[in-house]
Amino acid sequence: MRRLLVRYGLAMTSVVLVAFLVPLGLLARSLAEQRALAEARQDAQSLAMFIGSTTDESRLRAELLAVNRDERTTTVFLPDGRVLGAPAPRTESVALAELGRALTARTSAGAEVLVPVSGPDGVAVVRTAVPQAQLTHGVAQAWLVLAVVGLVLLAGTAFAGDRIAARLSRSVRDLAGVAEKLGAGDLSARVTPSGPPEVASVGAVLNDLGDRVAGLLADERALVADLSHRLRTPITALELDVDSLADPAERERMAGHVRDLVAAVDTVIRTARQHERRTPPDCDAAAVVRDRARFWGVLAIDQSREMRVDVPPDAVPVGVDAGSLGAALDVLVDNVFQHTPPGTGFRLEVQRHGAEAVVAVSDEGPGLADATLTERGSSGVGSTGLGLDVARRTAERVGGHLEVGVPAGGRGARFVLILPEAGPAQA
Numbered sequence: 001m002r003r004l005l006v007r008y009g010l011a012m013t014s015v016v017l018v019a020f021l022v023p024l025g026l027l028a029r030s031l032a033e034q035r036a037l038a039e040a041r042q043d044a045q046s047l048a049m050f051i052g053s054t055t056d057e058s059r060l061r062a063e064l065l066a067v068n069r070d071e072r073t074t075t076v077f078l079p080d081g082r083v084l085g086a087p088a089p090r091t092e093s094v095a096l097a098e099l100g101r102a103l104t105a106r107t108s109a110g111a112e113v114l115v116p117v118s119g120p121d122g123v124a125v126v127r128t129a130v131p132q133a134q135l136t137h138g139v140a141q142a143w144l145v146l147a148v149v150g151l152v153l154l155a156g157t158a159f160a161g162d163r164i165a166a167r168l169s170r171s172v173r174d175l176a177g178v179a180e181k182l183g184a185g186d187l188s189a190r191v192t193p194s195g196p197p198e199v200a201s202v203g204a205v206l207n208d209l210g211d212r213v214a215g216l217l218a219d220e221r222a223l224v225a226d227l228s229h230r231l232r233t234p235i236t237a238l239e240l241d242v243d244s245l246a247d248p249a250e251r252e253r254m255a256g257h258v259r260d261l262v263a264a265v266d267t268v269i270r271t272a273r274q275h276e277r278r279t280p281p282d283c284d285a286a287a288v289v290r291d292r293a294r295f296w297g298v299l300a301i302d303q304s305r306e307m308r309v310d311v312p313p314d315a316v317p318v319g320v321d322a323g324s325l326g327a328a329l330d331v332l333v334d335n336v337f338q339h340t341p342p343g344t345g346f347r348l349e350v351q352r353h354g355a356e357a358v359v360a361v362s363d364e365g366p367g368l369a370d371a372t373l374t375e376r377g378s379s380g381v382g383s384t385g386l387g388l389d390v391a392r393r394t395a396e397r398v399g400g401h402l403e404v405g406v407p408a409g410g411r412g413a414r415f416v417l418i419l420p421e422a423g424p425a426q427a
Helices: 002-053 057-067 092-097 139-183 197-230 232-243 248-273 285-302 322-339 387-397
Strands: 073-077 083-085 103-107 110-119 122-131 307-310 346-353 356-363 401-405 414-420
Touching: 002 057, 002 073, 002 110, 002 122, 002 139, 057 073, 057 083, 092 103, 092 110, 092 122, 139 197, 232 248, 285 307, 285 322, 285 346, 285 356, 322 346, 322 356, 322 387, 322 414, 387 401, 387 414
Parallel strands: 307 346
Antiparallel strands: 073 083, 073 122, 103 110, 110 122, 346 356, 356 414, 401 414
């Protein structure tokens, strides 16, 4: 923006300079020409007055020698046809002047001034020739001065415009930096309003927006924490019910589920209380898939579903925390159980494709009847339709995306989370 503003200033100044300096240059040329012609006319008229006051030819020749000492040359055409002074041809202009008319005419070498003088023997013509160099004397210097003035003005405009643009662009850069920090989750970022009143007002509005967003998030965290605490009572009752189960295996299985629920609630409470900006930790996608496969394996056995897990032995680090990836994976696996009949097999897999990691869930069911079911709020079974949207948003938050297709066998549905790989996964 800084360079653009300077270019605009230079363009406007150039237009003004052209509008003023070019006419001044033309005026300087016209004045130089008029000055040279006026001096030539003065020479011719003074010699014409001398001719009219004397008939002594020797004095006339001496006067011509005195006049013809510079670049201008003067010639006298006498009525008897003789030519005194500087040699010159008898042109049509001379013939016209012999009719008694004073005139100024252009020639190939410059210009000529002709003055007729009437006498007892006829009309004599005094001709003073002005070379082109005298007609343009001083014009080049005038143009040079005007060019220097124009360059100085352009340089001053560039300097002043750069200072003004730097101040304005600095204010806009500060606004952009704070806006970027707010967008990244740093709600404590604020800008010191500066620059023109319009830009300063934007800074004040941006600060007010940060305050309002921070307040809304604080209220939301307080509400989530309050709701999470309210879950403690039913969870405690559930723990008591689990403890009363007679079957030890069933009691242990249900107790594990309750512990997972308690851990999830604790995570929600800690997250709600976490006010500072957080960077989502990386995780090992292969480890997350293996862990969730153990969780869903119990239900798969209960419904006679064949579950295949294909993950590499090495870690596959991705730029999303394990909780978010596990929640997204649960959504995709839950869709298999919700939308395919019991006995339908499914597969969990993790692959590497260049700088991306692929986490896929595919099944052998009837497939998707409508591709729009992956959109937020769309559901074909009366649910909210938010599940797949959660998975999609999890991928998009870290620069990935969700793809929906058909497995290699051509039957069923395949949901793929494309996630950018990160550095070594956190322990």
